Amino acid sequence: MARRATKPASDDLDVRKATILEAVVSEHIDTNQPVGSSSVASSADIGVSPATVRSEMVSLEREGYLAQPHTSAGRIPTDKGYRYFVDHLENGVLGVAQQHQISDFFANVRGEVEDVLEQTSTLLSQMTSYTSVVVAATHAHASILSAQLVNIDAHHQLLVTVFSDGSVVKHSLTPSFDVDYETCAETSRQLNALLIGTTLETAVQVPSRQDHVAQLVRDAVAALHAQQPTADGEKVFIGGSSHVADSFDGVETVRKVLSILEQELLVVSLVQDMLSRGLSVAIGTENGFEPLSTCAVIVAPVTIDGLPAGAVGLLGPTRMKYQEAMAAAGAVSRHLARHFGGDEEHANH
Amino acid sequence: MARRATKPASDDLDVRKATILEAVVSEHIDTNQPVGSSSVASSADIGVSPATVRSEMVSLEREGYLAQPHTSAGRIPTDKGYRYFVDHLENGVLGVAQQHQISDFFANVRGEVEDVLEQTSTLLSQMTSYTSVVVAATHAHASILSAQLVNIDAHHQLLVTVFSDGSVVKHSLTPSFDVDYETCAETSRQLNALLIGTTLETAVQVPSRQDHVAQLVRDAVAALHAQQPTADGEKVFIGGSSHVADSFDGVETVRKVLSILEQELLVVSLVQDMLSRGLSVAIGTENGFEPLSTCAVIVAPVTIDGLPAGAVGLLGPTRMKYQEAMAAAGAVSRHLARHFGGDEEHANH
DNA sequence: GTTAGCACTCAATTGTACCGAGTGCTAGCC
DNA sequence: GGCTAGCACTCGGTACAATTGAGTGCTAAC
Secondary structure, X not given: OOOOOOOOOXXXXXXXXXXXXXXXXXXXHHHOOOEOHHHHHHOOOOOOOHHHHHHHHHHHHHOOOEEOOOXXXXXXXXXXXXXXXXXXXXXXXXXXXXXXXXHHHHHHOOOOHHHHHHHHHHHHHHHHOOEEEEEEOOOOOOEEEEEEEEEEEOOEEEEEEEEOOOOEEEEEEOOOOOOOHHHHHHHHHHHHHHHOOOEOOOOOOOOOOOOHHHHHHHHHHHHHHOOOOOOOOXXXXXXXXXXXXXXOOOHHHHHHHHHHHHOHXXXXXXXXXXXXXXXXXXXXXXXXXHHHOOEEEEEEEEEEOOEEEEEEEEEEEOOOOHHHHHHHXXXXXXXXXXXXXXXXXXXXX | OOOOOOOOOOOOOOHHHHHHHHHHHHHHHHHOOOEOHHHHHHOOOOOOOHHHHHHHHHHHHHOOOEEOOOOOOOEEEOHHHHHHHHHOOOOOOOOHHHHHHHHXXXXXXXXXXXXXXXXXXXXXXXXXXXXXXXXXXXXXXXXXXXXXXXXXEOOEEEEEEEEOOXXXXXXXXXXXXXXXXXXXXXXXXXXXXXXXXXXXXXXXXXXXXXXXXXXHHHHHHHHHHOOOOOOOOOEEEEEOOOHHHHHOOOHHHHHXXXXXXXXXXXXXXHHHHHHHXXXXXXXXXXXXXXXXXXXXXXXXXXXXXXXXXXXXXXEEEOOOOXXXXXXXXXXXXXXXXXXXXXXOOOOOO
């Protein structure tokens, strides 16, 4: 009660305690069962009896790394225990088969950026058996390459805007007056003159004239700049949500997690939040969403030509296989960066 | 064994049998429990004793409408039993609250078609507590209003095509030669001359010259016409997949169903198949996918200005609340048609 | 044709005993 | 002083039997 021996406040543990903790965590990840002192003691490199392990476990429990479901059961890692485990994990290497799987995928993938990202998310979830998340960053900073107003019919026009990052956005206009082809063409010309080279963050000077073309230009610019800062253009691709069903016990947990995944905005903000806090793994309550308190989330930022371009992530139970999952996420993120970056081809073959 | 009394082959039942069957089905839908003879007997308008009900049930079981989990349990409807029930359901009316919910939604909804459909799917799943599916038909028959080649950089061009149904499609081109702005503009002009007014099913005569512009035109047309007939442009929006978790007992079933839902092509073909067979409800094995054999699927086609434009659907357990669900799907489908059809506004306000 | 009565079946529940994995503590050992 | 063998104790899980009760099928009488 009074004096503790060596490391009081530091989060560093005794070598032996660390070994024990790691043994408990990895065995629990394997078996999903409470881990007892004897199986830890027999676990290879601990030359010490179960009794000793036990007393160390008591201490680890007092310090919050382990917990006991009930008196006569083994120990389970707490979030803090997992955290220690993850922090002291050396970077894993991917199996050769998986490396090949990734390379093959990126060698053969076709289609537009969105298609590639969607398939990437499927790949990642198949590789890991966890639910995967691929987030493509907003194009708020991309400049406009082209803006064109297309006449659907007299009362419906479509503003089609192409950005320098290759994204295309459409906005419907429904003016109260009739519009003909020529008016559209003229509006397109003025829009191009006005918008090309600007970003969505640039303020532009719209014409104040009262004619129809000016009116359309104003409407178009307004529609374009009206992007909700929330829906912001991030695209999210979620793959393998069926894995949620086998990652968690308890239907209620499954429902909660699925229900979070349905809200893409939440997912985006979770990932963004982790990136901004510099976290690559969020364990249990660390992610800030109560319904996800039995989940762990792994993210790996994707950086293309030095710029943040999004992230890939994995969501699994706290008892997930961190090393494998982190290695997979990392590898896929690097491949993505290479695929879209620099001198490489942009999307299509 | 020899003679049966009245209706031998017809799928029509005795009035009393029908009443009993309906009582069993609706009580089982309410309780998710096998239904016994006595609770059917006491169920209102059957002026008959449990014993009589029992002997009728034996006969219903022989004819395949009911099944018994085990000897001393009540009866459960078979798929055939549900089918009879559904076929003899008079059209339900939606609750006032729900009618309001739908009207409010469509009065306030903003954004492009895709956004509206996505939100519609969320609406439908929230109203019914089932997983919803919204399918927007392909634009194979829509004609091209505009085709433009935009220069991303010297080696990357984006072909942006606008169709008469308001859809916008992009295709990346990566020619092996450098392309400048003027080449792009000229290509765009030729593409427009060539493509405007055609559909993707129209064959077009591409130029056979060897200059860069002609090359680009050929590439662009090829990319445009290369649409997989499968991925065909149908958009699918799935809402409320978390409801899968509380619709089914058994993690394995949940996993299977989610895993089907992940494969959008499967979902589309399921819906298309049902539409082409003129089915509005597929119960259990009727839907043709083994993993969905404990599911029922409801679809309601969406017809805009007389043309098939897609469908809305609901997926739940075979013991779903058919009347409510069908009413909801029907109402939403009608509102969608009105929202996008005729003189109404196209998408935006 | 209907039904009351009855014997029967079988899942679900309850109670009991037991096993064993795992613990915490302590006394003795190195 | 740290480690460990030994031991009493805890408590979830399992196995088994007894009991309950919802529900059936059959039959004889109305």
